[in-house]
Amino acid sequence: MQNNSDDYELVRRFxxxxxxxFNKLAVRYQTRIYWHARRMVxxxxxxxxxxxxxxxxxxxxxSTYNFQSSLYTWIYRITSTRSLNxxxxxxxxxxxxxxxxxxxxxxxxxxxxENFEQKEKFNKMEKYLQKLPSKQREVFILRNYDDLSYQEIxxxxxxxxxxxxxxxxxxxxxxxxxxxEDE
Amino acid sequence: xNKEEMIIKYLDNQLSAGEKxxxxxxxxxxxELQSELRKYADIHxxxxxxxxxxxxxxxxxxxxxxxxxxQKAQSTVFTFKNVGYVFSLVIMFIVSFTVFNLIYQGNExxxxxxxxxxxxxxxxxxxxxxxxGVTTTEYLNKLYSDFYGSNIETGLAxxxxxxxxxxxxxxxxxxxxxxxxDEEFENIYNELLSKSFFTEExx
Numbered sequence: 001m002q003n004n005s006d007d008y009e010l011v012r013r014f015x016x017x018x019x020x021x022f023n024k025l026a027v028r029y030q031t032r033i034y035w036h037a038r039r040m041v042x043x044x045x046x047x048x049x050x051x052x053x054x055x056x057x058x059x060x061x062x063s064t065y066n067f068q069s070s071l072y073t074w075i076y077r078i079t080s081t082r083s084l085n086x087x088x089x090x091x092x093x094x095x096x097x098x099x100x101x102x103x104x105x106x107x108x109x110x111x112x113x114e115n116f117e118q119k120e121k122f123n124k125m126e127k128y129l130q131k132l133p134s135k136q137r138e139v140f141i142l143r144n145y146d147d148l149s150y151q152e153i154x155x156x157x158x159x160x161x162x163x164x165x166x167x168x169x170x171x172x173x174x175x176x177x178x179x180x181e182d183e
Numbered sequence: 184x185n186k187e188e189m190i191i192k193y194l195d196n197q198l199s200a201g202e203k204x205x206x207x208x209x210x211x212x213x214x215e216l217q218s219e220l221r222k223y224a225d226i227h228x229x230x231x232x233x234x235x236x237x238x239x240x241x242x243x244x245x246x247x248x249x250x251x252x253x254q255k256a257q258s259t260v261f262t263f264k265n266v267g268y269v270f271s272l273v274i275m276f277i278v279s280f281t282v283f284n285l286i287y288q289g290n291e292x293x294x295x296x297x298x299x300x301x302x303x304x305x306x307x308x309x310x311x312x313x314x315x316g317v318t319t320t321e322y323l324n325k326l327y328s329d330f331y332g333s334n335i336e337t338g339l340a341x342x343x344x345x346x347x348x349x350x351x352x353x354x355x356x357x358x359x360x361x362x363x364x365d366e367e368f369e370n371i372y373n374e375l376l377s378k379s380f381f382t383e384e385x386x
């Protein structure tokens with residue numbers, strides 16, 4: 001799926017001072033970062049914030065990247081961590097401000113999704129995803145949307161493959177149950 | 184393995200070849216299992232549809248320029264912060280130095296007063312003798328000669344001589360009115376009045 005050697009070359013060039021190499025990496029990964037974050041946090045504004053944060057982390061921390069794992073795994077790890085942090089932060093905000101989940105649900109009226117039909121389906125699915133516990137949501141998204149193997153997800157989340165499969169099963173079942181309830 | 188677990192694993196390609204064959208055999212025999220599988224497969228299809236989203240490229244084109252602006256702003260803030268830190272450190276150093284000096288000097292004055300109070304008159308004279316590299320005698324000599332136009336040593340010798348004279352004549356200056364008559368007093372008084380001890384320029 002990803003061209004590792006090309007990624008490595010761009011990282012090396014960036015570390016030698018070539019800013020253009022970083023720009024190429026940013027453009028290459030920004031869409032995946034955005035959609036992963038968007039599915040995790042369920043809001044365009046939060047996802048946009050995460051994209052900017054992840055790019056900043058990449059810019060500052062690429063020197064610590066050890067070339068042992070794929071670059072996209074490394075980027076997904078940063079994105080996932082940032083997304084989970086934001087979810088927890090928002091949860092805390094809700095508790096402090098005594099708002100219900102409903103009040104703080106994101107507005108789906110952003111213009112990122114252009115196709116109206118796709119937008120409706122996306123919003124429906126996003127609603128189900130947001131009902132999942134964040135860890136189950138993470139596995140479900142990485143496995144189904146980002147097409148990553150359990151081994152890769154394990155590298156990103158630091159969980160065992162067995163635990164991930166269990167999380168995936170529960171997530172899938174819950175989404176099916178929520179969909180049935182709505183019908 | 185229950186029915187739902189089998190379905191999810193089947194769709195997720197996690198069944199072994201044997202398990203897959205067994206599941207497909209059960210599937211062909213059970214309408215209920217087929218219906219259940221369809222529900223999960225529909226979710227899978229929906230997700231597949233949503234993997235590639237027709238998105239607004241204007242937004243994605245804006246991501247990098249915004250990041251670059253933010254990054255530039257951060258490095259400017261970082262530079263200003265550093266300059267600010269250095270400036271603050273210099274100011275803090277100057278202020279601390281001044282405050283320390285004031286406190287230290289204040290203590291020093293207090294200590295000096297305390298020290299001076301603890302000295303006897305002789306010790307004070309001894310201490311003064313070392314001031315400015317000029318001995319007390321030299322200092323007093325200068326003052327005396329500036330004032331009277333003569334050396335203090337000579338003056339002191341005169342006084343000493345007069346004292347000796349007084350002693351030799353067994354005169355006690357405190358009981359002088361018992362020794363001197365009224366007439367003699369009158370004469371001494373008149374003599375003192377006529378004597379000009381201090382000239383104007385000496386004053």
